[in-house]
Amino acid sequence: MLPYFPFGQRFNEKMGTALLSESERLIEVDEHYRSEIALKRQLLAELPEYYYQDLPGYEIAQWDVVDSVLHNLALFAPDQFTLQQDGNRWYWRNHLLNETIAFTFGDVTTLPHAPLDWIGRQIQEDLLLLTGHDATLVAGQLCFANDWSLDEKIGLPFWQIHAPITPIVEPMMRAAQKLLERLPVGRSVWRANWSLKISNQLDMTARHTPMLKQLLTDRLPTLTSETIGDQLFVRVERQTLTRLPRSQAILFGIHTYQNRLANEAADPERAKLMAQTLSTTPRAMLEYKGMTGYLPALLTYLTRK
Numbered sequence: 001m002l003p004y005f006p007f008g009q010r011f012n013e014k015m016g017t018a019l020l021s022e023s024e025r026l027i028e029v030d031e032h033y034r035s036e037i038a039l040k041r042q043l044l045a046e047l048p049e050y051y052y053q054d055l056p057g058y059e060i061a062q063w064d065v066v067d068s069v070l071h072n073l074a075l076f077a078p079d080q081f082t083l084q085q086d087g088n089r090w091y092w093r094n095h096l097l098n099e100t101i102a103f104t105f106g107d108v109t110t111l112p113h114a115p116l117d118w119i120g121r122q123i124q125e126d127l128l129l130l131t132g133h134d135a136t137l138v139a140g141q142l143c144f145a146n147d148w149s150l151d152e153k154i155g156l157p158f159w160q161i162h163a164p165i166t167p168i169v170e171p172m173m174r175a176a177q178k179l180l181e182r183l184p185v186g187r188s189v190w191r192a193n194w195s196l197k198i199s200n201q202l203d204m205t206a207r208h209t210p211m212l213k214q215l216l217t218d219r220l221p222t223l224t225s226e227t228i229g230d231q232l233f234v235r236v237e238r239q240t241l242t243r244l245p246r247s248q249a250i251l252f253g254i255h256t257y258q259n260r261l262a263n264e265a266a267d268p269e270r271a272k273l274m275a276q277t278l279s280t281t282p283r284a285m286l287e288y289k290g291m292t293g294y295l296p297a298l299l300t301y302l303t304r305k
């Protein structure tokens, strides 16, 4: 079952953010850790400039991410990760991968990759760095994006990243922008986002969009209320937003979870919540999420469940 299930009694036009409490992790490690890290590293080896990008001048923010992520992992999962510090000399042990590294904090020459690129290879999350009043995307390691890529968004401010913004979500996006402007250090927030997909391939970066669209078109005639549960996947992103202490940049982390629709809908309460949310989701949003072609079959399926 998905650890997060952002469906409710009706479509929620609020941004759905909540404070991340001290007992909640910034970075999550689940049973797919090893396979997802292997996939990430493979993608980064094949197309490094597609999956990782940084604009010059934000090295301090990158080190901020290393600091926050390593401390969070070592604090919440001391059996899996250990961090020792001797002044600026840091010793990192990843017991899950059986890897050890010693580096000098602040000295890029002591890491095998740029700091953000290195730390991203230790965790399942995609990582994005945003800076300034308008929250401009200045760096990112993005392997498991849902329908977008760094090529399209690097250098753009928050508002333009989301353009064109449909009128129904405009108040939400204004609230989100205010939240980013005012987010204090030490008070991370999180939210969950949902979509339904024809595939459970984790890397849905924009280069795969034409293939995935074609796959949906080809399968559409076979998506009936009898078969749809086995053919679709629920994809949920746990998104966190953290103001970083040295640079004042914002770290946007995305952990993607997915499960076959039939597995989620086997729980009648979950089936009911999905039906309630989907039947009240505005048309423009359903179109944006590519769901209009199979919505009637999906609602019939969920209602039966």
Ligand code: HEM
Residues within 6 Å of the ligand: 015, 017, 128, 130, 137, 147, 148, 153, 158, 161, 162, 169, 172, 173, 176, 179, 191, 193, 194, 252, 288
């Ligand atoms: C509280 C903060 C945020 C809120 C409320 C928010 C909300 C949304 C919504 C409503 C959508 C479109 C519909 C959907 O998939 O549900 C979306 C898509 C997207 N968001 Fe956000 N978002 C937030 C933060 C961010 C940040 C910090 C980034 C930085 C990279 C980002 C990048 C994107 C991208 C790239 C898309 C896809 C846009 C496209 O279709 O080209 N979001 N977001």
